Amino acid sequence: MTGRLIPHAVLVLAILLFALPIWIAVAGSTQDSAVIARGEISLIPRLSGLGVYRDVLLHGSAGAGPVWHALMVSAGMALAIAFGKIALSLPSAYAVTFFRFPFRMTAFWLIFLTLMLPVEVRLIPTFQVMSSLDLINSFTGLTIPLIASATATLLFRQTFLTLPDELVEAARMDGAGPLRFLRDIVIPVSGANIAALFVILFVYGWNQYLWPLLVATDPKYDTVVIGIVKMIGVDTATEWNKVMATAVLALIPPVAVVFLMQHWFVKGLTEGDK
Amino acid sequence: MAGLRLEGLHKSFGAIEILKGVDLALADGEMLVIVGASGCGKSTLLRLVAGLETPTAGRILIDGRDVTGLDPSARDIAMVFQNYALYPHMSVFDNMAYGLKIRGLPRAAIRAKVDEASALLGLEALLERKPRQLSGGQRQRVAMGRAIVRDPKLFLFDEPLSNLDAKLRVQMRGEIRRLQRRLKVTSLYVTHDQVEAMTLGDRLLVMHQGVPVQLATPTEVFEYPADTYVAGFIGSPAMNLLPGVLGRNGTAVTVAGTEIALAPSRFAAPDGHAVILGIRPEHVVLDPSGMSWPVEIVELLGSEMLVHARRGGEASLTIKIVHGPAMSDVIRVSFPSEHVHLFDQATGLRLTPAGSGVPPS
Numbered sequence: 001m002t003g004r005l006i007p008h009a010v011l012v013l014a015i016l017l018f019a020l021p022i023w024i025a026v027a028g029s030t031q032d033s034a035v036i037a038r039g040e041i042s043l044i045p046r047l048s049g050l051g052v053y054r055d056v057l058l059h060g061s062a063g064a065g066p067v068w069h070a071l072m073v074s075a076g077m078a079l080a081i082a083f084g085k086i087a088l089s090l091p092s093a094y095a096v097t098f099f100r101f102p103f104r105m106t107a108f109w110l111i112f113l114t115l116m117l118p119v120e121v122r123l124i125p126t127f128q129v130m131s132s133l134d135l136i137n138s139f140t141g142l143t144i145p146l147i148a149s150a151t152a153t154l155l156f157r158q159t160f161l162t163l164p165d166e167l168v169e170a171a172r173m174d175g176a177g178p179l180r181f182l183r184d185i186v187i188p189v190s191g192a193n194i195a196a197l198f199v200i201l202f203v204y205g206w207n208q209y210l211w212p213l214l215v216a217t218d219p220k221y222d223t224v225v226i227g228i229v230k231m232i233g234v235d236t237a238t239e240w241n242k243v244m245a246t247a248v249l250a251l252i253p254p255v256a257v258v259f260l261m262q263h264w265f266v267k268g269l270t271e272g273d274k
Numbered sequence: 275m276a277g278l279r280l281e282g283l284h285k286s287f288g289a290i291e292i293l294k295g296v297d298l299a300l301a302d303g304e305m306l307v308i309v310g311a312s313g314c315g316k317s318t319l320l321r322l323v324a325g326l327e328t329p330t331a332g333r334i335l336i337d338g339r340d341v342t343g344l345d346p347s348a349r350d351i352a353m354v355f356q357n358y359a360l361y362p363h364m365s366v367f368d369n370m371a372y373g374l375k376i377r378g379l380p381r382a383a384i385r386a387k388v389d390e391a392s393a394l395l396g397l398e399a400l401l402e403r404k405p406r407q408l409s410g411g412q413r414q415r416v417a418m419g420r421a422i423v424r425d426p427k428l429f430l431f432d433e434p435l436s437n438l439d440a441k442l443r444v445q446m447r448g449e450i451r452r453l454q455r456r457l458k459v460t461s462l463y464v465t466h467d468q469v470e471a472m473t474l475g476d477r478l479l480v481m482h483q484g485v486p487v488q489l490a491t492p493t494e495v496f497e498y499p500a501d502t503y504v505a506g507f508i509g510s511p512a513m514n515l516l517p518g519v520l521g522r523n524g525t526a527v528t529v530a531g532t533e534i535a536l537a538p539s540r541f542a543a544p545d546g547h548a549v550i551l552g553i554r555p556e557h558v559v560l561d562p563s564g565m566s567w568p569v570e571i572v573e574l575l576g577s578e579m580l581v582h583a584r585r586g587g588e589a590s591l592t593i594k595i596v597h598g599p600a601m602s603d604v605i606r607v608s609f610p611s612e613h614v615h616l617f618d619q620a621t622g623l624r625l626t627p628a629g630s631g632v633p634p635s
């Protein structure tokens with residue numbers, strides 16, 4: 001029995017460590033802003049304060065627009081990034097894994113190199129490119145630079161490499177051309193990996209801060225993450241309960257995505273192939 | 275109608291020559307087994323025929339048509355892979371139907387063909403299952419089903435039974451044989467297992483390091499091995515190969531200091547010629563007046579026993595006897611001359627007139 005006690009204690013501790021801040025946000029969102037500012041947050045939510053959610057969703061707060069709009073922008077951006085990256089990296093990984101063409105490895109290493117250059121590193125040149133393409137303050141400008149990256153290509157390549165050669169050959173004998181093989185065999189077989197990657201990319205896109213801050217100055221393109229920051233005013237008194245409510249709302253979609261795709265997610269990360 | 279013809283097939287990977295010239299002709303409906311040790315190039319040969327690799331030189335003809343440059347799908351060949359290579363996400367039905375779907379067969383025709391093949395293989399109850407829900411033997415059957423439904427000109431098998439346990443292997447071996455006989459599809463079957471080769475093939479092609487060493491029926495290969503490699507490879511336990519010297523006008527061989535008399539005029543080589551005497555363990559007979567061999571180990575195999583003996587350091591002998599007498603330290607044996615094979619020590623080639631056997635190609 002004692003053998004189980006210690007692992008459980010560690011687990012409980014870890015759960016508390018992660019859950020407590022979230023709980024504080026949930027409880028805090030229902031309390032009075034002034035109370036929170038004094039650092040006197042009660043851990044018991046006040047049911048009468050739940051109206052704040054309706055409030056931020058529909059009206060936002062001083063300095064930031066309604067949260068429902070920011071949530072839509074965030075969702076749009078995260079989905080575009082997740083789908084865009086998958087759509088881009090699936091064929092490129094397919095090409096470098098299954099085809100022999102001149103400079104194949106050069107292409108692969110060039111893609112690999114972009115791993116070292118995330119948007120944060122190439123912020124200024126990327127901004128210049130977007131600016132000269134007149135894509136500042138547009139949804140395209142918000143998403144495209146975040147779509148172009150190597151992570152997904154590399155992950156897909158690793159997945160594809162685990163497909164046995166004989167499977168490729170069996171499909172060739174069956175008469176499947178490259179596109180058919182991709183559609184009928186490769187994509188279904190890597191389904192779990194694609195789903196896992198989708199979850200990771202969605203969360204990645206959802207949490208973007210620096211690039212949206214820079215490229216979209218129009219409040220129309222404020223994501224929920226930006227919205228939270230804008231709520232924390234410097235000059236005006238910050239409505240902390242609204243900040244916390246927005247933070248809780250911002251948390252829900254990524255959690256929902258992870259939760260909904262949990263089955264696939266775990267499968268994709270743990271199962272090598274098949 | 276012709277089946278398959280290979281003309282001077284060579285294959286090199288980089289500087290390494292894997293296949294060093296293979297010529298072969300399969301009659302329509304024939305099952306030819308390619309047998310050889312691991313790494314001798316059997317799979318490479320099969321993959322050339324399938325079109326999965328391109329030969330460095332040579333031609334491949336199916337039904338008289340040169341297919342050397344054609345894509346695998348254009349050759350009308352079906353292949354059964356060692357690891358089955360079933361599509362893991364497709365049901366048994368879809369696995370078998372996939373090739374037909376690509377060919378654009380109507381749904382009803384596909385259904386009919388898959389049903390027919392699955393009845394033949396006893397897979398009717400498993401059609402909705404995924405490969406991972408099947409046992410090894412069942413997967414093997416699905417892989418065969420996938421080949422059969424296509425109704426191809428040629429079947430290729432690459433060690434299809436090597437992932438099965440011993441009992442299942444024997445059973446599937448029989449099934450493959452029956453199916454092939456029944457469907458009469460020209461087949462090329464690759465294995466490193468000589469028992470599989472002997473039982474399955476109409477003819478055998480024994481390969482050694484990328485070179486075909488003997489092409490003949492299983493019986494001929496067993497009774498008239500073309501050289502010492504084939505002699506040692508085919509048959510279990512392996513044939514005894516004893517170095518010796520020919521004498522007395524070709525009617526005797528001196529092995530480890532003892533002269534062994536042979537039936538006259540069977541071996542055409544000058545006296546004093548260095549030879550290798552071959553005799554299978556089951557053909558050695560106990561003989562109180564025979565050559566004496568100090569016993570090393572005795573292995574019991576149920577009803578039979580294997581006696582390993584050694585004489586003068588390098589000459590070792592294995593004897594298979596049915597019911598041995600109490601084993602002493604020394605056994606006396608003789609080699610009935612109708613079972614003695616002689617090989618040239620320098621070249622390893624057979625010296626015995628090959629009888630009905632086919633000389634090495």
Ligand SMILES: Nc1ncnc2c1ncn2[C@@H]1O[C@H](COP(=O)(O)OP(=O)(O)O)[C@@H](O)[C@H]1O
Nearest residue numbers: 287288292310311312313314315316317318319
């Ligand atoms: N694609 C390849 N590239 C380089 N060498 C290869 C390739 N395929 C096979 N070989 C080599 O060719 C030899 C014969 O291989 P294989 O035909 O698979 O032998 P077997 O099937 O008889 O065991 C092996 O030494 C193997 O390493």
Ligand SMILES: [Mg+2]
Nearest residue numbers: 316317318433
């Ligand atoms: Mg092989």
